[in-house]
Amino acid sequence: MKHDSYGFDTLAIRSGQRRSSELEHNEAIFTTSSFVFENAAQAAARFAGDEPGNIYSRFTNPTTQAFERRLAAMEGGEACIATASGMAAITSLCIAMLSAGDHIVSSRSIFGTTTTLFDKYLPRFGIETSFVDLTDLDDWKQSIRANTRLLFLETPSNPLSEIADIRQLADLAHENNCMLVVDNCFCTPALQRPLELGADIIVHSATKYLDGQGRIVGGAIVGPNPLVNEDIFGVIRSTGPSMSPFNAWVALKGLETLNLRMYAHSQNAIQLARFLEQHPRVERVFHPGLETNPQYELAKSQQYGFGGVVSFVVGGGRESAWKIIDSTELLSITANLGDVKTTITHPATTTHGRVSDELKARTGIGEGLIRVAVGLESIDDIVADLARGLDG
Ligand SMILES: *Cc1c(COP(=O)(O)O)cnc(C)c1O
Numbered sequence: 001m002k003h004d005s006y007g008f009d010t011l012a013i014r015s016g017q018r019r020s021s022e023l024e025h026n027e028a029i030f031t032t033s034s035f036v037f038e039n040a041a042q043a044a045a046r047f048a049g050d051e052p053g054n055i056y057s058r059f060t061n062p063t064t065q066a067f068e069r070r071l072a073a074m075e076g077g078e079a080c081i082a083t084a085s086g087m088a089a090i091t092s093l094c095i096a097m098l099s100a101g102d103h104i105v106s107s108r109s110i111f112g113t114t115t116t117l118f119d120k121y122l123p124r125f126g127i128e129t130s131f132v133d134l135t136d137l138d139d140w141k142q143s144i145r146a147n148t149r150l151l152f153l154e155t156p157s158n159p160l161s162e163i164a165d166i167r168q169l170a171d172l173a174h175e176n177n178c179m180l181v182v183d184n185c186f187c188t189p190a191l192q193r194p195l196e197l198g199a200d201i202i203v204h205s206a207t208k209y210l211d212g213q214g215r216i217v218g219g220a221i222v223g224p225n226p227l228v229n230e231d232i233f234g235v236i237r238s239t240g241p242s243m244s245p246f247n248a249w250v251a252l253k254g255l256e257t258l259n260l261r262m263y264a265h266s267q268n269a270i271q272l273a274r275f276l277e278q279h280p281r282v283e284r285v286f287h288p289g290l291e292t293n294p295q296y297e298l299a300k301s302q303q304y305g306f307g308g309v310v311s312f313v314v315g316g317g318r319e320s321a322w323k324i325i326d327s328t329e330l331l332s333i334t335a336n337l338g339d340v341k342t343t344i345t346h347p348a349t350t351t352h353g354r355v356s357d358e359l360k361a362r363t364g365i366g367e368g369l370i371r372v373a374v375g376l377e378s379i380d381d382i383v384a385d386l387a388r389g390l391d392g
Helices: 008-014 040-048 062-075 086-097 112-125 137-143 166-175 227-239 245-256 258-277 296-302 317-326 357-363 379-391
Strands: 079-083 103-107 128-132 148-154 179-183 201-205 219-223 282-286 309-314 343-345 369-373
Touching (some): 008 245, 008 258, 062 079, 062 219, 062 245, 079 086, 086 148, 086 179, 128 137, 137 166, 258 282, 317 379
Parallel strands (some): 103 148
Antiparallel strands (some): 079 219
C-alpha cells in the first residue's frame, strides 16, 4: 500500500495487512511460538540476520507486525514496535535509550505507574528524573541539564486535561540534543499526531482506546528508524516484553474503528461537560473542548478532537464525591479508561492515591474531584446517571 496517498480512515482499515498464501480477507491470527525453515542453511541465514523472516514470536510475529505497520502508518511514523503493555513500552524505551548517568525531564502530570518507574526504579540504574509543570515552559527549560536525553509528557493530562504545547517543547528538546517522547494514550492518532508537531517518539497503552473495548493489555512505541527497529527491537528481543499475537489482533481490529469511536467519545464528552458546567453543584469542569477552558485555542490548534475524558469538582470534598460515584447505576466504578463503557473514578483515593498531599494540592487533585471517561452509551443515560447523585 502506498501510505502517502491514502487518508487516515483508509490507513486504519487497509494498511499493515499482508495476506498469507490462503488469501484470507480478514487479518489472520498467527498463534505460533516459532516458525520453520526450508532447510538448515535458511535457519542459519535467519539467525545470522542475513535473511529477513520470522524465527520466534518473541522477536516477530506476522499478526503483531500487521498491528505495528498499521499504527505506524496512522501516527505518521517510520516504525512501530508492539509491547505487552503500555508500561512495557515505556520501560523498553528507557532501557534502549538511556544509560547510567542520563537524565529525564518529565511532566509531573503523567500516569502514576510511569511516575513510579521514573522515581523508584530508574534511579537504581543511575538514571534521574526531574518533574516539571506540564504547561510551564520555563520550568522545562530550567530543568534541562547537559546529561538530559529525554523530555516526557502526556497531553491532555490526566485527570485535569491540561495541554502541552507540543511544537514548543519539541523545539526545546531539539535545541538541547534531546528527544521529545509523547504518551499519546488519551488522544490516539485519531485526535492528535504528535510526530506532525515535531515530537520524536510516541508511546501508547493499547489497553485504552486502541483496543477500545476493555479486552486486552498492550502497548506500542512509534518512532524513527533505526531507533525503533534496531535499538528498541533489540531490547524487546532480549528482555521479552513482546505483544502476544492474539492481543495484537484485537488491537489491530480496534484500529479499524478508532476514528469513529474517538469522534463519538468526543461528542459524548462535550455534551456531558456542558451539562456539568451549568449544574449548580459543580464548581469546576475540566475538558479541553469547553470554550471557557484557558487552553481551548491551543487544544484546537494541535488536536483533531477533544477526547473522552471529563473531570469535575463538587463542593463537600470526599464525602460528596463518593456519594455521587456511588449513586450511579450505569457507569462502571473503575480506574480504567478508553472503553466504550463509561467509567467513573475518584482520583485522589485511587489513581493518585499514593501521590503526596502536597503534590496533590500542587497538581489540583482535590478530594472533590471526579473523573469520568465517557463511553459510547446514549448520552442522555450517562447524564441521567450522574444527575441522580448531583441532584440528590
Ligand atoms: C494506562 C496508561 C499507561 C500504562 O499502560 P498499561 O497498558 O496499563 O501498562 C501509560 N500511560 C497512560 C497515559 C495510561 O493511561
